Amino acid sequence: MGKTSNQSKDKYNAKAYDDIRLRVPKGQKERIQAYAEQNGESLNGFLNRLIEQELNKNK
Numbered sequence: 001m002g003k004t005s006n007q008s009k010d011k012y013n014a015k016a017y018d019d020i021r022l023r024v025p026k027g028q029k030e031r032i033q034a035y036a037e038q039n040g041e042s043l044n045g046f047l048n049r050l051i052e053q054e055l056n057k058n059k
């Protein structure tokens with residue numbers, strides 16, 4: 001992948017997404033990632049779904 005392609009992706013991502021840094025204890029990332037993959041989700045998709053579920057819980 002060329003530099004221009006990466007720059008284009010970075011520019012799009014900066015417009016379309018906010019970044020949140022999440023820290024978990026050592027080993028926890030692998031456990032969460034494995035659980036997500038066993039359920040057909042990416043780590044990011046899994047965390048986003050959980051957040052949405054929690055935010056919509058009391059609507």
